[in-house]
Amino acid sequence: xxxxxxxxxxxxxxxxxxxxxxxxxxxxxxxxxxxxxxxxxxxxxxxxxxxxxxxxxxxxxxxxxxxxxxxxxxxxxxxxxxxxxxxxxxxxxxxxxxxxxxxxxxxxxxxxxxxxxxxxxxxxxxxxxxxxxxxxxxxxxxxxxxxxxxxxxxxxxxxxxxxxxxxxxxxxxxxxxxxxxxxxxxxxxxxxxxxx
Numbered sequence: 001x002x003x004x005x006x007x008x009x010x011x012x013x014x015x016x017x018x019x020x021x022x023x024x025x026x027x028x029x030x031x032x033x034x035x036x037x038x039x040x041x042x043x044x045x046x047x048x049x050x051x052x053x054x055x056x057x058x059x060x061x062x063x064x065x066x067x068x069x070x071x072x073x074x075x076x077x078x079x080x081x082x083x084x085x086x087x088x089x090x091x092x093x094x095x096x097x098x099x100x101x102x103x104x105x106x107x108x109x110x111x112x113x114x115x116x117x118x119x120x121x122x123x124x125x126x127x128x129x130x131x132x133x134x135x136x137x138x139x140x141x142x143x144x145x146x147x148x149x150x151x152x153x154x155x156x157x158x159x160x161x162x163x164x165x166x167x168x169x170x171x172x173x174x175x176x177x178x179x180x181x182x183x184x185x186x187x188x189x190x191x192x193x194x195x196x
Contacts, residue, residue, distance in 0.1 A: 030152055035152070035154065131164045131165075132164065132165035132168075133162060133163070133164055133165075133179070133195045134162070134163055134164075134165060134176075134192040134193060134194055134195050135159075135160055135161065135162055135163070135192065135193055135194075135195045136157045136158065136159055136160060136161045136163065136187075136191065136192055137159070137190075137191055137192055137193040138159060138191045139158070139159050140156055140157070140158060140159075141156070141157045141158075141187060141191045142155075142156055142157075142187075143155040143156070143157055143176065143178070143183070143185035143186065143187050144185055144186045144187070145185060145186070146186055147169070147171060147173035147175075147186045148173070148186075151186065154183070154185050155178070155181075155183050155185060157178065157187075161178060161179075161180065162178075162179040162180070162195060163176040163177065163178055163179060163187075163192060164176065164177045164179055165192075166184065168189070172188060172189050172190070173186050173187070173188060173189060174186065174187055174188075174189050174192065176192070
């Protein structure tokens, strides 16, 4: 009898393995396994391409034609204008700063130009959006994928975590973004309180 039990368990294990996809198994999109992989993912900044950044900086700052380099006689593209052309330079109150700019030449030489930093009062045309910031009022609160308990839990928040309200449709649920992690989800309106 015990041999029959061992053989039947082996057969059931092999059947489950094959029916679940075998070696080609991948978890479904809304399964617990797929969400567990996504819980630890954080947005990462794209690495900056230094060559493209230099090209943009040179294109934005270049003023005019190439000037001959007195040391070598070759032409060098300057990326700062003559400082005497800058408006308000006489009234600048800040100290001098040395600025090194890479030239456009392949030899890697650089020009050292003294630049004067100055403060210019500007008015902001665009006012920043006022965020509705709140804090979690419950001890351990589930953040869900949609406005209702029938939606899956995507995160668990602790008391005092700060959240920004993205949308309040008026049905007792709020669409929130966690300030610390940037995760977006839904939570019952009664589980958050105004941040003081």
